Amino acid sequence: MSAKPTPTPPAPQPRPPSGPGPGGSPGGPKEKSYVERAKARFMARVVVAQNGCWLWGGAIQSKGYGAFGYGGKGKSVLAHRWSYVTFVGPVPQGMQVDHLCHNRDLDCPGGKCAHRLCVRPDHLEPVTNEVNSRRGAVGRKSHCVQGHRYTAANTIRKRNGARNCRECQVAWTRAWRQRQLTTTAPT
Numbered sequence: 001m002s003a004k005p006t007p008t009p010p011a012p013q014p015r016p017p018s019g020p021g022p023g024g025s026p027g028g029p030k031e032k033s034y035v036e037r038a039k040a041r042f043m044a045r046v047v048v049a050q051n052g053c054w055l056w057g058g059a060i061q062s063k064g065y066g067a068f069g070y071g072g073k074g075k076s077v078l079a080h081r082w083s084y085v086t087f088v089g090p091v092p093q094g095m096q097v098d099h100l101c102h103n104r105d106l107d108c109p110g111g112k113c114a115h116r117l118c119v120r121p122d123h124l125e126p127v128t129n130e131v132n133s134r135r136g137a138v139g140r141k142s143h144c145v146q147g148h149r150y151t152a153a154n155t156i157r158k159r160n161g162a163r164n165c166r167e168c169q170v171a172w173t174r175a176w177r178q179r180q181l182t183t184t185a186p187t
């Protein structure tokens with residue numbers, strides 16, 4: 001009986017380091033992971049807007065959010081949510097991904113606005129459903145009771161976060177002055 005040398009397993013092939021660089025570098029590894037390829041597909045549909053938003057140029061679902069084909073044939077996910085999960089991190093259970101750019105923009109009339117198409121990771125924030133609907137209810141009225149639009153120029157921000165319509169305020173002041181004039185100096 002002769003002792004055979006035990007075969008040693010082949011040494012693992014050294015892998016070229018693959019950084020998470022956007023788009024990937026030419027001459028890099030041909031075989032990318034599904035996520036890496038998805039990132040490339042994703043970025044190919046992004047249009048950078050003047051205000052810095054990354055607007056989704058792909059399919060749009062019924063509520064006006066971007067839809068991204070991911071997870072298998074015929075499947076799609078919310079593009080902005082996917083963006084947050086992929087580029088930032090997991091969304092805690094039960095939370096929605098809210099658009100900060102939408103909340104900041106006083107000129108936005110709301111509804112199915114262009115902000116819903118924004119997939120820029122740092123314009124997104126996970127919030128609870130409660131916070132999201134509260135923001136929607138408080139901050140999203142597009143017009144005052146008199147029907148003036150809440151543009152940035154026409155909005156007076158109060159300390160408590162409420163808004164006043166500048167046009168109305170001017171009208172009230174004018175009416176008040178008018179009353180003063182008519183009561184003190186009748187014609």
Ligand SMILES: [Zn+2]
Nearest residue numbers: 053101118123
């Ligand atoms: Zn944005």
Ligand SMILES: [Zn+2]
Nearest residue numbers: 102108113115
């Ligand atoms: Zn908006």
Ligand SMILES: [Zn+2]
Nearest residue numbers: 144148165168
């Ligand atoms: Zn008004």
